[in-house]
Structure formats: structure tokens, C-alpha cells
Amino acid sequence: MNIKPLADRVLVKPAAAEEKTVSGIIIPDSAKEKPLKGEVIAAGKGTKDEEMVVKEGDQVLYGKYSGTEIEIDGEQYLIMRQSDILAVIQ
Numbered sequence: 001m002n003i004k005p006l007a008d009r010v011l012v013k014p015a016a017a018e019e020k021t022v023s024g025i026i027i028p029d030s031a032k033e034k035p036l037k038g039e040v041i042a043a044g045k046g047t048k049d050e051e052m053v054v055k056e057g058d059q060v061l062y063g064k065y066s067g068t069e070i071e072i073d074g075e076q077y078l079i080m081r082q083s084d085i086l087a088v089i090q
Contacts, residue, residue: 003072005044008082010054012067013075014038037061037089041077054082059089 005011015037039059046052054060067080 003042005042005079007044007047008050008052009044010040010060010080010082010085011042012038012060012062012078012080013041014078036064038078043082046082050082052082054085054088060085061087061089 003011037059040054040056042056043052043054062078062080062085066084067078070077070079
């Protein structure tokens with residue numbers, strides 16, 4: 001499936017949650033924290049007031065409650081506004 005976000009929206013694939021702690025303890029699914037970083041899969045063209053800064057392939061950090069969770073072909077994604085992205089990881 002091909003998805004193209006509109007305006008200032010961005011499609012992000014969240015990074016996998018941590019499976020183990022530093023000490024080697026395995027974390028059950030119910031106790032895992034949502035990752036706060038991911039990879040930009042697709043980005044809109046921006047708006048006349050806001051230029052699109054992020055692009056496909058960028059690694060980004062976003063807020064804990066940012067975006068809307070969607071499932072495409074069995075994969076989990078987030079769709080959010082560019083303004084919900086806190087930083088691009090270099």
C-alpha cells in the first residue's frame with residue numbers, strides 16, 4: 001500500500017520497544033514503554049505557512065502522546081503533524 005501524507009503530516013514507523021534491560025531482565029509486552037523515536041516513512045509537502053523540514057529516512061524524536069496509531073499491512077505506524085516532532089537525530 002502506498003500512503004502519501006497531506007500538508008504538514010508525517011508517517012513515522014516507531015522504533016522497536018526495548019526487549020531487555022541492561023541487567024538482562026526480559027520485559028513483558030504489557031510493561032514495555034512506547035518508543036519515542038522512529039523513522040520517517042513519508043512526509044507531506046508542507047503548507048504555505050510551514051515548510052516541510054523532515055524527509056523520508058530521517059530518524060526523529062516525538063512526544064509521548066503524539067500522533068494517531070494506524071496499521072498498514074500488519075505493521076504499526078504513527079501519523080502526526082510535523083510540529084509534533086521534537087528533533088531530528090543526526
